[in-house]
Amino acid sequence: MSSPAVRHELPVLSLGFADVDAPPRLDFAPVSAFFASVGTGVAVEPVWLGQVRLPKRIAFYAQNGGMGRPPQNSQAVAEEAVHAVGTEARALLSERLLLVAPPPFWPHTWRLLRGGVHLGERKFCVRYSIVPSGATVGAVSHELGHLLFDWPDWDRDTGVKEECLMGTGGYRHDGADPVAPCAPLLMSAGLARAFELDARTPLGDLAPGVVATFVYRGRSLLFEWRHDIERLVAYQLGPSPLESRLALRIRTTEKDAVRPVLALAADSLFRIAQHDLERDISDCVSLPRRGTS
Numbered sequence: 001m002s003s004p005a006v007r008h009e010l011p012v013l014s015l016g017f018a019d020v021d022a023p024p025r026l027d028f029a030p031v032s033a034f035f036a037s038v039g040t041g042v043a044v045e046p047v048w049l050g051q052v053r054l055p056k057r058i059a060f061y062a063q064n065g066g067m068g069r070p071p072q073n074s075q076a077v078a079e080e081a082v083h084a085v086g087t088e089a090r091a092l093l094s095e096r097l098l099l100v101a102p103p104p105f106w107p108h109t110w111r112l113l114r115g116g117v118h119l120g121e122r123k124f125c126v127r128y129s130i131v132p133s134g135a136t137v138g139a140v141s142h143e144l145g146h147l148l149f150d151w152p153d154w155d156r157d158t159g160v161k162e163e164c165l166m167g168t169g170g171y172r173h174d175g176a177d178p179v180a181p182c183a184p185l186l187m188s189a190g191l192a193r194a195f196e197l198d199a200r201t202p203l204g205d206l207a208p209g210v211v212a213t214f215v216y217r218g219r220s221l222l223f224e225w226r227h228d229i230e231r232l233v234a235y236q237l238g239p240s241p242l243e244s245r246l247a248l249r250i251r252t253t254e255k256d257a258v259r260p261v262l263a264l265a266a267d268s269l270f271r272i273a274q275h276d277l278e279r280d281i282s283d284c285v286s287l288p289r290r291g292t293s
């Protein structure tokens with residue numbers, strides 16, 4: 001296998017509190033393995049900084065899973081934790097930080113208050129993920145999607161849900177088996193190579209980390225073949241990849257590798273065309289839509 005296109009060294013800090021001292025656990029190996037398989041490959045290497053113990057009781061900070069109002073939230077935790085790190089470990093800190101906390105913290109990724117903590121020489125720690133002890137590979141990978149790539153959560157309007165790490169797909173099988181980030185996210189992070197589809201392009205050409213574009217009735221579509229969910233998926237690209245919407249998803253098997261992508265997608269593309277037609281008509285003559293009696 002070729003070496004990954006993108007490499008991240010990620011400082012990881014464990015947290016203790018006045019009343020909770022047991023070191024929280026995090027098995028990072030499955031997270032590294034997951035990111036190695038993402039698009040053209042991402043190497044995420046943890047830099048373990050050990051544990052710091054904060055002087056207050058955990059309940060002070062853990063309102064609403066740490067998502068309460070400052071100073072009783074994870075932003076205060078992150079700030080105090082960075083200040084509490086010893087000189088040697090401090091030299092290993094950087095812009096982004098992963099915190100591993102005892103429960104009841106919930107996984108989330110936020111910014112430090114007031115622009116971050118100054119680390120010296122124009123270096124600041126500005127953003128952190130916090131995950132609870134024993135967090136699943138899906139939960140950690142979803143948060144690292146926010147932390148390392150600034151990927152957003154996909155919301156309801158986009159139609160993207162179980163197709164993506166940053167939708168509900170990160171929590172497949174209770175987070176034990178997350179799905180990959182979807183093609184628009186790979187594109188936004190430079191983690192996929194794109195080419196233009198033609199009528200004969202077989203599905204098998206859409207290998208992991210390879211996506212294809214196609215313009216259909218003025219829409220720019222982005223196709224990917226997802227082995228993890230056994231689907232051919234296409235997105236309608238927005239002004240930026242992060243403003244894309246789900247356009248079609250079709251069940252596939254390995255036998256489909258030799259079939260042309262556009263033949264597989266023909267029915268769905270026809271439905272998109274029908275939708276355009278109905279919309280065009282209703283735009284012109286405000287008739288009630290079919291099927292809304």
Ligand SMILES: [Zn+2]
Pocket residue numbers: 142146152153
């Ligand atoms: Zn999220």
